[in-house]
Amino acid sequence: MNPGKEEHAASAGGLGFAMPEEAERFAHVLRLFREGKLGEDDFRRFRLQHGIYSERFQTDFGLLRVKLPAGVITPEQLELLADLAEVFSIGSLHLTTRQNIQLHWLLFEDVPEILRRLAEAGLTTREACGNTVRNVTCCPLAGCCPHEAFDVTPYALATARYLLRNPMNQDLPRKFKINFSGCGRWCSLAPLNDVGLVAEEREDGGRRVKGFRVYVGGGLGPASYVGGLLEDFTPEDRLLETVASVIRVFDRLGDRVKMHKNRMRYLVKEMGFQKFKELVLRERRIVQVTQPANFRLSLPQASSPLKEVEESFNPAQGVKDEAYLRWFTTNVTAQKQKGYYAVYLSTPAGDMLAQQVRAVAEVARNHSEERLVRVTPLQGLVFRWIPGRNVPEVYWKLKEAGLASPGALSVASVVGCTGTASCNLAITNSHRVAKEVRKKFLELGLDMDGDLKNLAVKLSGCPNSCGHHAIGAVGLVGSTQRIEGILTPAYLMLLGGKTGLDARIGKPFMRVPAKKLPEVLVRLFELYKAEKAEGEDFHNWIDRVLRGGGASVIKNAEDLRRELEKAAKLPSPREDPKAYMDWGSEEKFVAKTARGECAA
Amino acid sequence: MSGKTGYPHPLVGAEWLSARLEDPGVKVVDARDAEDFRRGHVKGAVSLPLQRILEDEQPERVAALLGKLGVEDETLVVTYDDRGGTHASRLAWALERAGHFKVAVLEVEFRSWADRGLPVSLKKPLEETKMHSVRENIHIVATGEEIREKAGSPHMVLVDVRSRLDYLDGHLKGAKTMPWKMFAGRGKVLAGREEMERLIDEHFISRDKEIITYSSDGASAALVFYAFRLAGFQKVKLYPGSWKDLMSAGLQVERLKEAHYRDLLGDISLE
Known part of the structure; x- marks a missing residue:
């Protein structure tokens, strides 16, 4: 592999990726x-390579x-964060859709000391x-x-370790994303990455061989594509040689000039998938x-914590506490190992306070038999085993720490x-509005609604899709709308997006003023519930309506738009000037953006 | 005991002190509340809660208080607390201001002293009144007026040691943000000298600058006051009041406009 590459593993039990x-x-x-x-450009390039953006x-x-390869983190690492x-930030941590954890509002001057302390715990921002190749x-x-x-x-983990600091991929035309999925069911994100790998076992001469279905050329952004x-x-x-070959072709042929078109998916599109x-x-x-x-692949030793456990114990049996049962139904799932459960934790748009993070570490240490936590692509966490x-x-x-909110595995996981x-x-405060939507859904108990299970509402503050809006069942992109002559923060609503091997990119449907977004989403789900055929899921209903094959009230896209526009109607600016401002703001809305740093 | 600033070394180690508990030239002063003191304190220590000093910091009064506790001009006073060293530092600073220069802060909190099994006592110590002279030291005090006058000067660095969140919410114009907890060591109230020198160097503050520290309560800024001194700074001053006092002094405050950092703080339903 890379001779001379010695990472500091410290107490991280094989999860060390740092170099002090x-x-x-x-x-x-x-x-x-x-x-x-x-110069500024050189410094920017350097700090980005070391995981530092400007606010x-x-x-x-x-x-x-x-950077947390595979989203795995130890209790000790969480406590350090x-x-x-x-000490250095605003007392909270932010979980990202690529399973990283961010600290915000640091001075660049704070960074060397933070990196030192991270390295001791085996953590890297590299x-x-x-x-570069972003978090695997x-x-x-x-x-x-x-x-x-x-x-x-x-x-x-092996792929992440192989590529980290590898000279082959230090200066790619643009960022490069890799995802591993255990299967191709609805939650897989494999086809939405530059390289997506879906586990599969095959029979080969009487031998079981492990391998992958390999997808390439997917990605989310201003123009999103599903990989082939x-x-x-x-x-x-x-x-590894397959992943490396994709990276090498991209490195050699990818566009290094047109900033907005230099992700690999544009190269694939331009030359045609077959040729690529x-x-x-x-x-x-x-x-x-x-x-x-x-x-040569060198896999870290996977140790299964499986031991004697009471297989038949049902954690919901005989419990009367309704809040517990609601949490259990929407946050806990049985593992394939009988008797073990995975407990999900949902956060408001990925934010956790420092003392809550300590509570998470405590739970992992005392109750999870693998003593680890994983960050999920839904900006949440999961305790397994x-x-x-x-x-x-x-x-x-978790309740004591204010972390037992229900809905982690529901539509409320916004x-x-x-x-x-x-x-x-960003054009809009998509972060705050995601919290408002989540709060509304939880207040109305939508997390308990079986018809809405596995439906994802995903928001981004601009077209770049860090909030994965393109693959939300309902996706929302920060934008503006002139209402009553006033420039108003708004969201472009996308419908029909989907993850899994049959992933689809959502299609623009209508604009909704930011302040009305929670109501409009609730109305959309009400309409679905009222209009769906028996057993029909949201995706199928939307498809049917958009084709013009809807029943009773909502026959087609126009009907749906008209109904939603009623819920989206703002009071007059005189009645409520705040309706025309963004969430969390007391000022007249202005759409202001600066240069993105992603591509630098 | 002498640091490179010419001031006494502002920190003493637990082992160093435990070997000198019987030394008549050393007086240990407990800065915690009287109630905490009653429940157990460093053997031989006397109680001087920070709160009592803050009631009236006139050097005459402080000198008289010291005398009553049996502290003479040449006694080495070692202060400690259970507040990460902030109260002990603030107390030590008040003593220096009243002209008692032989003062140091214990480098661990009381609980860590006790956890290590070092001598602890419940007994009320015998206090023998001594005479303590008054020599007010104004060189370590920064006033609101002075901060206003020196604002923008390239020779002075104003250090805001409050949390980053407080800083973003509003800070004195031109102040640098260095939350006081970044100076803490592992299990110690301050990091080692080299680490602090590095931290300060990495924030690009050079040794020739005059430093003025301020905080929300005046106490954590005192800890950072000693951090800078330990790192070799000659001209270090503390603004001994609170953030509220600074506000009523009418100093110019800077805020970030339209920065929604508070929206990154977790659950809005908890607001």
């Missing part, structure tokens, strides 16, 4: 920049993204941003999910012939990027 000298290097480069010996419209404050949040994501339930072919975690199938089965021993596929497969032959030893008998206690511990609370590109 990177903190010193950051301190050095920051000094050069402050002394005027390094919205700020020159001195930034955010730091801790909680401490750092209290290549969390910039034109993975099903948060990998290893425990009843539907998976096999546990993809070791493969995600590169190979329907790539055996595990060819995993041929190029990658040819590249792989070259790689195999010339440097086979470079791509909880014996059934411990589930009620986990609930009480995703929202940081929006104008942090990002240069």
